[in-house]
Amino acid sequence: MRIRINMFWEFIFGILLVHSDQYPKLDNLPPYLIPLVYPELDLNPSADLLQKVLQAQFRRKDLMCSSLSRSVPYCICTTYQVLDNIGMLSLKKMSGYKSEAIVRSTLQHSNYYLESRHNNLQNFPSNICEFPEIAHLDLSYNKIKDVNLVSCITFLDTLKLQHNLVEYLSNETFIHMRLLRVINLSHNRLKFIEPGFLINVNGSLLEFDVSYNYLTSLDITNIIWTQTIFCKANFSHNSISSITNELNWRSQGKLEFSFFGRLDGSYNNLTYFSFFGENGLNVKHIGKLYGWRIYAWHNQWNCDCKIYPFAKASEMVVKMVHTINFFLTCESPRHLRKKALLDIIKKSELDQLICNLSLADRCPPQCHCFYQPAIGNRTVIDCPGSGLTRIPSALPLYDNLQIDFTNNSIRNLKGISQFGLEMVERIKKLDLSNNQIIAISDLVLDRFRKIQLVNITSNAIKRIPRSLQMLKPCQIALGKIIMKCKCEDLWLKIWLPLQYQSCTGNTQIVCEHNGLLRPITEMEKVDLGCSETNNNASLLNMSICSAFAAVIIIASMVFKLRYECFILTRSIFNFCKKPVAPHCIKHDIYISANEDDPLVRKWLLTSFVPYLERKGFDVFIFFRDSAFGAPREQETIDVMSKSRNFIILLSDITNGTQEWNKREWRYAWNYYKCDFSRNLIVINYDFVKCDDFVKKFFRGFFTLRKVINFSNFDNKIEEDILTFLK
Numbered sequence: 001m002r003i004r005i006n007m008f009w010e011f012i013f014g015i016l017l018v019h020s021d022q023y024p025k026l027d028n029l030p031p032y033l034i035p036l037v038y039p040e041l042d043l044n045p046s047a048d049l050l051q052k053v054l055q056a057q058f059r060r061k062d063l064m065c066s067s068l069s070r071s072v073p074y075c076i077c078t079t080y081q082v083l084d085n086i087g088m089l090s091l092k093k094m095s096g097y098k099s100e101a102i103v104r105s106t107l108q109h110s111n112y113y114l115e116s117r118h119n120n121l122q123n124f125p126s127n128i129c130e131f132p133e134i135a136h137l138d139l140s141y142n143k144i145k146d147v148n149l150v151s152c153i154t155f156l157d158t159l160k161l162q163h164n165l166v167e168y169l170s171n172e173t174f175i176h177m178r179l180l181r182v183i184n185l186s187h188n189r190l191k192f193i194e195p196g197f198l199i200n201v202n203g204s205l206l207e208f209d210v211s212y213n214y215l216t217s218l219d220i221t222n223i224i225w226t227q228t229i230f231c232k233a234n235f236s237h238n239s240i241s242s243i244t245n246e247l248n249w250r251s252q253g254k255l256e257f258s259f260f261g262r263l264d265g266s267y268n269n270l271t272y273f274s275f276f277g278e279n280g281l282n283v284k285h286i287g288k289l290y291g292w293r294i295y296a297w298h299n300q301w302n303c304d305c306k307i308y309p310f311a312k313a314s315e316m317v318v319k320m321v322h323t324i325n326f327f328l329t330c331e332s333p334r335h336l337r338k339k340a341l342l343d344i345i346k347k348s349e350l351d352q353l354i355c356n357l358s359l360a361d362r363c364p365p366q367c368h369c370f371y372q373p374a375i376g377n378r379t380v381i382d383c384p385g386s387g388l389t390r391i392p393s394a395l396p397l398y399d400n401l402q403i404d405f406t407n408n409s410i411r412n413l414k415g416i417s418q419f420g421l422e423m424v425e426r427i428k429k430l431d432l433s434n435n436q437i438i439a440i441s442d443l444v445l446d447r448f449r450k451i452q453l454v455n456i457t458s459n460a461i462k463r464i465p466r467s468l469q470m471l472k473p474c475q476i477a478l479g480k481i482i483m484k485c486k487c488e489d490l491w492l493k494i495w496l497p498l499q500y501q502s503c504t505g506n507t508q509i510v511c512e513h514n515g516l517l518r519p520i521t522e523m524e525k526v527d528l529g530c531s532e533t534n535n536n537a538s539l540l541n542m543s544i545c546s547a548f549a550a551v552i553i554i555a556s557m558v559f560k561l562r563y564e565c566f567i568l569t570r571s572i573f574n575f576c577k578k579p580v581a582p583h584c585i586k587h588d589i590y591i592s593a594n595e596d597d598p599l600v601r602k603w604l605l606t607s608f609v610p611y612l613e614r615k616g617f618d619v620f621i622f623f624r625d626s627a628f629g630a631p632r633e634q635e636t637i638d639v640m641s642k643s644r645n646f647i648i649l650l651s652d653i654t655n656g657t658q659e660w661n662k663r664e665w666r667y668a669w670n671y672y673k674c675d676f677s678r679n680l681i682v683i684n685y686d687f688v689k690c691d692d693f694v695k696k697f698f699r700g701f702f703t704l705r706k707v708i709n710f711s712n713f714d715n716k717i718e719e720d721i722l723t724f725l726k
């Protein structure tokens with residue numbers, strides 16, 4: 001049984017220590033202290049061993065451990081002091097001294113004990129500094145206000161000052177008293193403890209009691225201890241309502257905290273969980289508090305999103321040991337009232353830890369907004385049925401906005417086009433269903449490209465603009481739209497989500513034709529009486545986009561023109577000198593495309609490649625023509641070296657074989673660069689913007705507008721490409 005328990009602990013610590021470097025480090029710990037962080041591992045420590053630990057740790061021979069328990073922390077926290085030669089001192093009113101003074105008994109001792117309770121003392125005995133050998137000082141139940149004098153009693157082990165009138169504690173008073181083990185200042189009138197006290201304690205201070213005082217704030221540097229171990233720090237029954245960080249302290253990876261200790265902050269007025277982040281404690285270092293127990297019951301805790309990082313970080317530990325090191329119960333919000341943090345974590349209710357956003361956080365007045373880190377770090381803006389007539393002009397400055405504008409009377413989307421791009425980029429989901437939107441402008445559609453899902457079902461949309469093609473079909477939901485279809489609407493047949501896609505239901509277009517309703521996907525050109533030739537109306541109006549592109553071009557011309565010059569001079573060179581086709585050319589065209597995109601495959605296999613092959617070109621597409629089982633890299637290089645033209649389809653960089661495609665681009669670019677008889681054609685399939693990688697190879701093509709935009713699904717694009725081919 002014992003073995004099993006040990007294995008269990010080993011397992012837990014194994015995980016904790018391997019999984020992160022934030023848990024207490026065992027390697028720089030003296031071996032005798034390992035049982036301190038690893039209580040169950042040490043199999044048979046005897047009382048002797050514990051004694052050694054104690055003496056080695058505090059470099060004191062006078063401490064004994066009163067517990068026979070195997071646990072090192074338990075031993076350390078039940079120490080008492082043994083002095084062979086201790087004498088008693090007493091107090092007397094003496095002439096020449098203002099207050100009472102100490103009188104020495106005739107016998108000389110190496111240490112002394114002084115006790116004077118209920119004695120109306122207003123100061124320390126005036127000659128106290130003549131007695132540095134006092135080991136134990138009990139002046140409780142007096143009227144002492146100032147404790148600073150105590151620092152001259154260098155051998156002091158125990159200071160009992162409970163029930164006095166002390167108001168202020170300097171961070172200097174006790175810091176050099178290396179033998180001081182117990183400070184009891186409970187039931188005083190402490191209003192302030194200077195910052196930088198407990199964190200700098202490095203002696204044998206084990207108990208620090210300031211319960212029942214008037215503290216209203218506590219500095220983080222008086223919460224964190226770095227001494228190897230402390231036993232008790234008691235701040236309970238004060239009015240602490242804020243944690244401060246006056247010295248601007250920051251936790252650092254290499255700083256070790258105490259391995260063990262109990263900190264009591266119960267019965268205070270703490271509301272916001274602000275230990276982490278703003279007060280310098282990095283939530284990444286939370287594992288260093290693993291052996292601590294922090295009690296913070298009976299406060300006014302508001303369990304909001306500020307608790308989330310801590311709760312999330314504790315989740316794993318709670319799963320394994322079913323306990324936590326920070327105990328608190330929530331007071332608000334109402335649905336979490338009287339709930340313990342431990343239960344919230346145990347029951348996986350972290351999604352309840354939200355922060356409501358106010359008008360000051362740019363939440364629109366009609367809406368309810370909240371930040372919810374547990375669900376994808378999202379911020380929800382909820383305004384269903386709140387009488388909105390237009391898109392609010394301000395939104396919270398958070399990322400991952402999920403906006404619900406359903407059941408309102410929004411008529412136009414002007415507000416969206418007025419948002420800056422960076423605002424739109426924050427939006428992940430936008431639900432506009434059940435409104436009265438009539439039309440979507442090109443500019444708005446351009447903005448929508450940044451949004452993961454836009455829902456505009458159940459609005460009054462009667463016409464679908466061609467620029468809708470800029471969006472992926474799964475990005476937008478228009479619901480069922482019944483309209484009078486025209487020839488120029490037939491592009492929708494290809495754009496609409498495919499049958500097997502998860503978003504099939506997002507958009508359905510039904511044509512009202514000859515009094516019948518038919519889905520547009522079943523309509524043919526002849527049904528609508530269209531001629532086979534292209535009409536100019538079907539050209540996508542890209543004037544806005546090209547204006548945009550022009551700005552980019554002008555801007556980027558100012559910068560490096562390296563690639564452009566290369567491509568330009570190359571074209572001129574080609575013009576003058578007819579390229580010679582070497583014998584080794586095997587394929588006319590090598591196509592590099594994202595094979596995982598079903599739309600790309602469909603277009604390639606059913607439209608583009610057949611077209612090229614009809615024109616007599618030998619086309620190689622990897623997913624169709626590769627030799628089965630051959631190493632891909634080798635085959636790619638082989639085939640590319642024997643191809644004259646490379647066609648590259650840029651599509652979204654998020655999925656599938658893109659990493660692979662990037663290698664193909666590298667080869668293609670290198671061949672194109674070095675061999676003037678080859679050609680490289682770039683088709684921008686998904687309106688990919690120039691990200692860094694794309695830029696590296698194709699910036700020149702973009703700026704020189706040698707990129708064919710896949711804005712048309714009709715035959716024009718294929719003809720365009722044909723004119724480029726060699």
Ligand SMILES: *[C@@H]1O[C@H](CO)[C@@H](O)[C@H](O)[C@H]1NC(C)=O
Nearest residue numbers: 162184185186207208209232
């Ligand atoms: C300090 O004194 C108070 C009041 O006498 C007592 O209740 C408390 O236990 C003492 N604290 C410690 C740490 O001994």
Ligand SMILES: *[C@@H]1O[C@H](CO)[C@@H](O)[C@H](O)[C@H]1NC(C)=O
Nearest residue numbers: 171172194195196197200247
């Ligand atoms: C002690 O407190 C004062 C402010 O009250 C601060 O300036 C000083 O840095 C502190 N000392 C230490 C050692 O932190």
Ligand SMILES: *[C@@H]1O[C@H](CO)[C@@H](O)[C@H](O)[C@H]1NC(C)=O
Nearest residue numbers: 059200201202203226227228
């Ligand atoms: C604490 O004191 C010990 C012994 O004097 C010393 O070795 C150690 O470096 C000190 N630690 C800190 C953080 O000052």
Ligand SMILES: *[C@@H]1O[C@H](CO)[C@@H](O)[C@H](O)[C@H]1NC(C)=O
Nearest residue numbers: 211232234235236262263264
């Ligand atoms: C802190 O002091 C209070 C009041 O004396 C006491 O009830 C509580 O148990 C103490 N906390 C710890 C951890 O000893």
Ligand SMILES: *[C@@H]1O[C@H](CO)[C@@H](O)[C@H](O)[C@H]1NC(C)=O
Nearest residue numbers: 238239240241268269270300
């Ligand atoms: C707690 O703090 C609030 C405001 O911060 C104050 O109104 C209230 O009186 C405080 N309660 C106690 C017991 O100090």
Ligand SMILES: *[C@@H]1O[C@H](CO)[C@@H](O)[C@H](O)[C@H]1NC(C)=O
Nearest residue numbers: 303304333334335354355356
């Ligand atoms: C947020 O606001 C809602 C509704 O106003 C309220 O029910 C909830 O308690 C609030 N939550 C927090 C954490 O303040």
Ligand SMILES: *[C@@H]1O[C@H](CO)[C@@H](O)[C@H](O)[C@H]1NC(C)=O
Nearest residue numbers: 373377378379397398399400
């Ligand atoms: C969560 O979102 C907030 C603001 O929306 C952002 O500051 C923070 O970095 C995000 N955190 C993570 C882990 O993404």
Ligand SMILES: *[C@@H]1O[C@H](CO)[C@@H](O)[C@H](O)[C@H]1NC(C)=O
Nearest residue numbers: 383384385404406407408434
């Ligand atoms: C919107 O209104 C419809 C009918 O008016 C109602 O069925 C639906 O529940 C409402 N949705 C929301 C989110 O309020």
Ligand SMILES: *[C@@H]1O[C@H](CO)[C@@H](O)[C@H](O)[C@H]1NC(C)=O
Nearest residue numbers: 406433434455456457477506
């Ligand atoms: C869009 O909203 C409608 C109505 O609220 C809903 O039925 C539909 O599932 C939503 N579509 C998507 C893709 O979320």
Ligand SMILES: *[C@@H]1O[C@H](CO)[C@@H](O)[C@H](O)[C@H]1NC(C)=O
Nearest residue numbers: 487531533534535536537538
């Ligand atoms: C091209 O557009 C013009 C003006 O918009 C129109 O008059 C003409 O009929 C159109 N041509 C075809 C073939 O549709």
Ligand SMILES: *[C@@H]1O[C@H](CO)[C@@H](O)[C@H](O)[C@H]1NC(C)=O
Nearest residue numbers: 536537539540541542543544
């Ligand atoms: C293209 O858009 C511009 C401005 O939006 C407009 O003036 C022009 O008439 C449009 N051209 C066609 C062919 O639709």
Ligand SMILES: *[C@@H]1O[C@H](CO)[C@@H](O)[C@H](O)[C@H]1NC(C)=O
Nearest residue numbers: 595596597598654655656657
């Ligand atoms: C990537 O493609 C696979 C298979 O086509 C699909 O299951 C997955 O959801 C896609 N992932 C993303 C992020 O689009």
